[in-house]
Amino acid sequence: MLPTSAESRARTAGTTLTDASRPVLVRGGRLVDPSAGFDAVVDLLVEDGTVSRISKPFEAPARDASVVDADGLWLFPGLTDMHVHLREPGATASETVESGLRAAIAGGFTRVAAMPNTDPPVDTPARVAEMAERGRLAGTADLLVVGCVTRGRKGDAVADIGGMALAGAAAFSDDGSPVLDPGLLAEAMAAAGAAGRVFIQHAEITDLSRGGAVNLGPVSRELGLAGIPDSSETGAVALTLEAAMACGGRVHLTHLSLPGSVDLVREAADRGACATCDVTPHHLALDESEVLRSGACAKMNPPLRSARDREGLVERARAGRIDAVASDHAPHEARLKEAGLAGAPFGITGLETALPVTFDALGRMGAMSPLKMLSLFTTGPASILGVTCPSLAPGRPFEAVLFDPCEEWTPSRDNTRSRSTNTPFLGRTLRGRVRAVWKRRLVYIDGDFVP
């Protein structure tokens, strides 16, 4: 547990930190900035919402600055989550843009890309603009809008990708459903490429996975449930990469659950394909046996796989073979998950637990440095999406997270910002917690949002 004195120090700082007119001196924190390859204990001064100076630790004069005692804490740029579901419009009992973006901030994410499988789906320029406006009104994390690849996500005709890009769409995906028709794939990749955007593939051959609730294996057999085979993912990954190679398009494979899928992406990239991939925190941390403990709160698509598969993903992330970690935050109101394993919808929440869960899975015993782990949440997703990555170099806007790597805490219904709590990590002690978030000004500190 964090010593009470440090707890009260941060709280004391919070009372003056909300005065936006004063400079802020973050004193003695470990600054970890992947975009600059920087990792050292420093003092960092912020003036007018901009990083103005980085100096030796505990030496900068405070003058009239509000001082944040960051001794023992990490300071890093605001994180990007390139795959979340905010459920608005259509399922606001599970999440809204406002509640989802607050959950993002509480988890350290200042930018999130929202998938378009809402009701109605985000498949026209007008709907993209409407979503972007909802994000601006929320005024917390930045919302990057992902537009549909096909009209109505029906998989028959490519949507107005160029028009949606002009309206502000950051990427394109039919997430929740794959796009596997070779003609559609080529047309979609060409349109997204012409608009300078990435095509994000949900890799699943639904003819192979249909009816499945969990991974095909000992757990599906024990529970008497239909299982989802590896081939439904690896087959779709192979088809997608083949199409990308044939038409020279750029593709990103999201939420890969199998080491074999990651290897296919890397082999294609080695042969010249423009292909990247992400994995989720839960596929790095949990395996199919979790289904026996958490039931429907461990049901997601793709499913948790075998223990060996999980280890394989961790090895590949540590070896730098995975480009990003994305939460696939998928909130569902409680009554939907109460339908049980066979009947409940796929997906778990993840924005508020992504960092501690990933750090525990990848960084245990110093197996992966904070700099490398944080690159999966910063430079990795930013380069896939083609957006500028927040950095804490002098002259850059102060978009930053103060993080206590040692604080232990337990996600509960009371401390969750999302409207939903469908996660196997509910009630489980996690290590590492976001203490404060700035977006030029302080927006969040010790569990509270600054108005």
Ligand SMILES: [Zn+2]
């Ligand atoms: Zn998906």
